[in-house]
Amino acid sequence: MPTSMTTAEAITLATDVLVNWVWPVEAAPPAPDRLDVTLKEPKELIPMVTALRVQRLGYLSAITGLDLGPEDGRLEILYQFCVAAAVITIRVPIPREDATIQSLTDLIPGAEPYERELSEMFGVTVVGMRNPLRLYLPDDWPEGVYPLRKDFDPSVLHNHHKEQSDAAAED
Amino acid sequence: MKFGMMFKDVSGALFKKPFTENYPAEPTETPDRLRGSLVWDPDSCTGCGLCARDCPAMAIEIEVIDKKAKHYQMTYHIDRCTFCGQCVESCNQGSLVMEGGEWELASLSREPFTEVGERPPLVVEETE
Amino acid sequence: MQPQKTEQFTVPIGPQHPALKEPSSFLISVDGEVVTNAIVRLGYAHRGIEKATESRTYVQNLYLLERICGICSHIHGTAFAMGVERLAGVEVPPRAQAIRLIIAELERIHSHMLWLGVGAHQGGFDALFMFSWRDRETVMDLLESISGNRVNYSANVLGGVKFDLTAAHIGDILKALDYLEERTHHYLKVVTTDASFLQRTRGIGTMTRHQAEVLGAIGPTARASGVLRDVRIEAPYGAYVDHPVTTITDDRGDLEARFAVRIKELFESYRLIREVLDDLPPGDIKTRVKRKIPEGEAAFRVEAPRGELFYFIKSDGTDIPSRVKVRTPTICNMTSVVKLAVGHQLADVPMILAGIDPCFSCNDRMVRVNRNNGSDGWTWEQLRQHGIEYYKQRSQDYDPLVVG
Numbered sequence: 003m004p005t006s007m008t009t010a011e012a013i014t015l016a017t018d019v020l021v022n023w024v025w026p027v028e029a030a031p032p033a034p035d036r037l038d039v040t041l042k043e044p045k046e047l048i049p050m051v052t053a054l055r056v057q058r059l060g061y062l063s064a065i066t067g068l069d070l071g072p073e074d075g076r077l078e079i080l081y082q083f084c085v086a087a088a089v090i091t092i093r094v095p096i097p098r099e100d101a102t103i104q105s106l107t108d109l110i111p112g113a114e115p116y117e118r119e120l121s122e123m124f125g126v127t128v129v130g131m132r133n134p135l136r137l138y139l140p141d142d143w144p145e146g147v148y149p150l151r152k153d154f155d156p157s158v159l160h161n162h163h164k165e166q167s168d169a170a171a172e173d
Numbered sequence: 174m175k176f177g178m179m180f181k182d183v184s185g186a187l188f189k190k191p192f193t194e195n196y197p198a199e200p201t202e203t204p205d206r207l208r209g210s211l212v213w214d215p216d217s218c219t220g221c222g223l224c225a226r227d228c229p230a231m232a233i234e235i236e237v238i239d240k241k242a243k244h245y246q247m248t249y250h251i252d253r254c255t256f257c258g259q260c261v262e263s264c265n266q267g268s269l270v271m272e273g274g275e276w277e278l279a280s281l282s283r284e285p286f287t288e289v290g291e292r293p294p295l296v297v298e299e300t301e
Numbered sequence: 302m303q304p305q306k307t308e309q310f311t312v313p314i315g316p317q318h319p320a321l322k323e324p325s326s327f328l329i330s331v332d333g334e335v336v337t338n339a340i341v342r343l344g345y346a347h348r349g350i351e352k353a354t355e356s357r358t359y360v361q362n363l364y365l366l367e368r369i370c371g372i373c374s375h376i377h378g379t380a381f382a383m384g385v386e387r388l389a390g391v392e393v394p395p396r397a398q399a400i401r402l403i404i405a406e407l408e409r410i411h412s413h414m415l416w417l418g419v420g421a422h423q424g425g426f427d428a429l430f431m432f433s434w435r436d437r438e439t440v441m442d443l444l445e446s447i448s449g450n451r452v453n454y455s456a457n458v459l460g461g462v463k464f465d466l467t468a469a470h471i472g473d474i475l476k477a478l479d480y481l482e483e484r485t486h487h488y489l490k491v492v493t494t495d496a497s498f499l500q501r502t503r504g505i506g507t508m509t510r511h512q513a514e515v516l517g518a519i520g521p522t523a524r525a526s527g528v529l530r531d532v533r534i535e536a537p538y539g540a541y542v543d544h545p546v547t548t549i550t551d552d553r554g555d556l557e558a559r560f561a562v563r564i565k566e567l568f569e570s571y572r573l574i575r576e577v578l579d580d581l582p583p584g585d586i587k588t589r590v591k592r593k594i595p596e597g598e599a600a601f602r603v604e605a606p607r608g609e610l611f612y613f614i615k616s617d618g619t620d621i622p623s624r625v626k627v628r629t630p631t632i633c634n635m636t637s638v639v640k641l642a643v644g645h646q647l648a649d650v651p652m653i654l655a656g657i658d659p660c661f662s663c664n665d666r667m668v669r670v671n672r673n674n675g676s677d678g679w680t681w682e683q684l685r686q687h688g689i690e691y692y693k694q695r696s697q698d699y700d701p702l703v704v705g
């Protein structure tokens with residue numbers, strides 16, 4: 003049972019599973035209770051997560067989006083799995099302009115709200131999402147505006163709502 | 174399985190006085206540490222501005238009018254203050270206190286709740 | 302299976318307080334009285350906190366993040382402070398850790414009691430609601446006298462806590478715990494034996510152990526289904542390292558189990574507070590943390606009253622964080638609610654919802670929208686028309702979607 007696993011065992015097993023079994027990836031433990039695995043390509047995500055699931059290693063605790071900024075031109079998506087005190091992070095860098103990633107909902111149904119959040123906040127297209135609706139943002143939120151990206155400009159909203167209320171006034 | 178498990182509580186409450194307080198009509202007791210409106214001691218303040226810098230609600234402004242004469246002005250926007258107490262933590266001169274007992278801050282007037290305090294300039298004595 | 306459209310009827314529940322007095326919207330499709338599909342839509346209390354952290358210093362963020370939730374404010378502050386302390390490589394004095402634990406457990410007590418009241422109220426048992434809230438006042442008064450604030454205690458500073466516990470406080474806490482313990486025994490008896498209440502809870506909203514694992518339920522909701530998931534045990538932090546917690550689990554997974562687990566957890570909190578107060582370590586209550594936090598990333602997990610709270614902090618070496626990610630417990634349990642509702646009577650939905658102890662402010666954090674910047678408001682007729690159009694559009698849009 004995963005619950006009876008100690009943190010050190012979990013890290014060892016995860017290193018074994020992710021680094022040696024699937025295919026070689028970059029792995030680094032930033033702290034004794036953490037393991038960061040950086041994928042080269044987004045398509046490696048599904049096999050990696052499957053490997054974790056097969057071993058029943060941890061549960062998906064969060065999906066974190068990071069915007070590395072317009073200069074860097076990349077987004078980084080962090081899939082954080084927790085077992086005991088260990089946090090195993092699968093880091094997937096994807097280009098900012100063509101941000102597409104596979105959905106995990108077939109493997110982990112509970113990932114749905116996280117993916118909905120990720121796609122509306124960072125503008126990531128999640129392929130295969132069961133329910134591509136917005137989760138948090140209002141229905142009249144302007145298309146193509148992603149609030150958690152670094153170059154988000156709140157004045158867009160101001161103009162958007164002004165246009166809307168002008169249109170409503172004309173009716 | 175039983176019915177009416179809370180019956181005793183409910184019927185007992187009929188003969189007790191209400192648990193709620195009749196607040197504005199009767200004064201209520203407050204703990205000593207209750208955070209109320211900020212009290213500034215102009216004499217010990219050095220005008221460093223740390224309190225204003227750390228305030229999450231931007232409720233404090235410290236203006237140095239004349240550094241030499243130690244002449245500072247402090248503006249406190251009570252209506253913005255969240256009573257978090259960080260300014261008291263940040264001030265290493267101990268010039269700020271929140272436990273002044275001034276917590277009844279509701280008002281019927283529409284004036285902004287802003288307090289302005291000023292440290293009077295030091296009179297620089299002429300030395301011969 | 303293609304359900305016939307004519308048989309489906311969609312009942313919008315919310316956005317105005319569907320269970321607790323907080324906003325969120327559920328579109329429940331019903332066939333007769335039986336729920337066939339449920340879709341959740343959040344964001345009505347969205348304030349843009351995650352984005353706002355990127356323009357404030359670490360010190361200011363501590364208070365901002367505390368305001369994510371009014372009920373579990375301390376735990377948000379603690380998670381953030383501990384994450385930042387880890388990044389800064391600062392060791393917090395043991396006394397501060399102990400005080401953090403005591404406030405966190407007091408907060409858990411008040412949160413569970415609040416939930417007990419709300420849950421009872423949803424089930425139509427208002428006597429229990431009134432009395433449990435009356436007793437909850439004891440904890441609120443304690444927290445007020447210790448911290449000086451009734452809610453948002455702001456106990457944390459980066460590097461420790463703001464205030465110390467005096468002998469008088471310790472006496473007050475112990476006295477209050479005795480009273481609460483007696484009352485809690487009574488409430489446990491009420492929720493497990495009162496026939497009218499059991500009809501609303503026994504066998505309702507059952508989530509099996511397997512479902513709980515797959516759907517990613519956490520906190521008391523998961524523990525009521527027999528899944529041992531408690532950060533205080535899995536990854537002890539702060540003073541929990543020296544004061545281990547015994548978790549309470551229940552295998553039944555229905556609403557009754559959720560009531561029982563939460564109430565039994567109260568006893569565990571009482572025990573823990575007594576244990577910590579018994580040997581409160583002497584010494585300082587804070588250390589200095591530099592304003593600039595070294596570059597790095599930290600993931601920090603704590604056990605909030607509703608389950609695991611996950612913080613991810615990325616620092617780029619300045620005094621402003623580059624990213625703060627908050628994953629609150631309710632969002633994990635929300636998925637389970639949506640699935641559990643299917644097959645139940647419509648009248649059970651609020652109870653099932655209340656069963657996970659949802660906290661919508663927790664969920665909704667990220668983007669603030671300044672609506673109606675134009676000064677012209679809507680007339681009542683416009684508003685009514687908009688409402689009709691809005692729901693018409695939504696039920697058409699939503700119908701073909703599958704949840705689960």
Ligand code: SF4
Nearest residue numbers: 228254255257258260
């Ligand atoms: S208590 Fe907090 S919000 Fe109020 S002035 Fe001080 S730092 Fe600012």
Ligand code: SF4
Nearest residue numbers: 218219221222224264
């Ligand atoms: S931190 Fe203290 S000394 Fe500095 S300006 Fe504020 S009140 Fe004055």
